[in-house]
Amino acid sequence: MFTVNTMKSADPKLTANGPLMRLLAAQLVSNIGDWLYVLALLTMVGLKWNATPWEIAAVSLCMAIPMLLGGPLAGLAADRMNRKALMIGSDLIRVVIVGALIFANSLFQVYLLLLMKGAMDVVFSPAKSGKLKELVSSSQMDSAVSISSAIEQITKIIGPAAGGLLVAAFGVSACYLIDAGTFLVSAAILAFLPREQRERAAAGEHADRKSAASFRSELSAGLRLIASMPIVLSGVIMLVSALFVLNIADSQVVTLFRIIPGISGDLLGWCVGASGLGTLIAALAAGKLGASRRPLVFMGGGAALMGLVFAVAAVATAYGTPGTLIYITLFSAFLLAGAGAGFVFVPFSAMLQKRTPEAYTGRVFGTANSLTSAAVILGPVAGGALVTASGPVVAFIVSGLSAILLGLLVLGLRGYIERRDSAVAAAAQDSSSAAHSLL
Structure with a gap:
């Protein structure tokens, strides 16, 4: 186990x-x-x-x-x-x-x-x-x-x-x-x-070694562990989906800004900095609030916030009057979008660290990194296709609405996922206790 x-x-x-x-x-x-x-x-x-x-x-x-x-x-x-x-x-x-x-x-x-x-x-x-x-x-x-x-x-x-x-x-x-x-x-x-402080692998892993488990089985251990915990699996699906949507928008920021008449060349840099600042604030807040105890609440709320400000940024760019007001609006939108992204990423990372056995940490994080990389690659491709077909404003509104729906879906299913996760954990504990009692 x-x-x-x-x-x-x-x-x-x-x-x-x-x-x-x-x-x-x-x-x-x-x-x-x-x-x-x-x-x-x-x-x-x-x-x-x-x-x-x-x-x-x-x-x-x-x-x-x-x-x-x-x-x-x-x-x-x-x-x-x-x-x-x-x-x-x-x-x-x-x-x-x-x-x-x-x-x-x-x-x-x-x-x-x-x-x-x-x-x-x-x-x-x-x-x-x-x-x-x-x-x-x-x-x-x-x-x-x-x-x-x-x-x-x-x-x-x-x-x-x-x-x-x-x-x-x-x-x-x-x-x-x-x-x-x-x-x-x-x-x-x-x-x-220190040279080494890792804990001994679980008994099941020693059994795997003695039975000469296949190399493919070893590689897939991270995915199996993720799939065995409903709340972690839901978090991974949520994270990959949010990254995909985020990269649709992120990859086309320049095309969105280009439609603003007389745009300042410094605006993009300021907005990127604002995004980083927002994520920094969210990271610090998540640590103080113990976000890994209710990760789906933070992740769902963060995705919804991120999507809302994407849509607002697109509308402001399309219909706002060029000048100081639109610059402030976009700076604020990127600050909030960064905060939303932070509330998606940081609670997930903390949860994954806490829920993963030390002997499997590398494989679990390696698998998660591989899945998120797929979203990072495919997101810009989808963004480019969407902008080519409908323009940057529509692309940002679509990605924003998608993030909002994703966040609301996670929040709506949170109770069921947490109950299912608790039931699986209890069953695993009972099985482990029964195995120990036979020794």
Whole structure:
């Protein structure tokens, strides 16, 4: 049976948890570098090399495809191998890959390097999730995930601005060098993490090994575990659907803004920053409120809020009078949309960490990452088709209404899902107790 072992030592303050602080510090350094690298890459490919829209789209695909295809395999590695070693190795290899971008002189070389870097990103992500599970007790998981998500959003706000200044002052190569340096610093910080603190695998996993379970069965363990918990399965379906809808809109923000007469060139940057700020606020609030205890409430409400402001932004763009008022309206809409997205993502991550047995953390998060990557890839494709057929205003209204309906559906079904989840958990507990009584 899949069981969650919550036997951790007494809970000190998170800031007193030295290994956790080192893990988060490594994330902070690495995330800042990644935003510098993305901006430098788009500047090089889009502005210096004058790549076509499809060539630029291929850049995004090269970043997402490794996660889509390699998530379960990387998750299995994170559960079977030393997570600390996997993270450090991934960082060191990325130092070389990002440094090599300085010498790239063709799109083919860029695509190849991005695929290689994406593969290392895939290795790092589930290993980091598993290490977080090792270092943090279940009672503090909400706060830990909240801090980790807040770091992601802070770097999303700071990174692009710093990247723009660095590109303007020192050029694209400087950003690549700094990003390579951040991975080196991250690896150095991670070297001071404890060697291994993972708990022993559940008895069922030992049985699987003794019976020589197939490699395919091992890879699918994450999906089986997700499917065994109704509230987690519902959360995954909700998250993937919300990401799909979000990326329909996100991928077409530029086309929406282009219809505003005399639009300021700074508006897009301000709105992206507002979105990151909204998600940051939601991440901090979710941690304080213990959102993983009622994840579907936060996720459903967040999706509905996100959809509402998408629709408002489209209507304001189509019918609003150009000027300060529409800029304030759009800035506020993106702030609220970011908050809605945060209330979808953060409670889900905290819930998944708390409900996943430590021995299966890598595979569960690898599977979840693979599923969300599919939404990240397909969303922009659907957005492009919708805009081509009906225009950006209709695309935003459709995506907004879809998110609202999705949120309301989750809220309406929440009671049934939670009752079903409680019944499954009780049955699992009874089965486990009966098995122990026979020993």
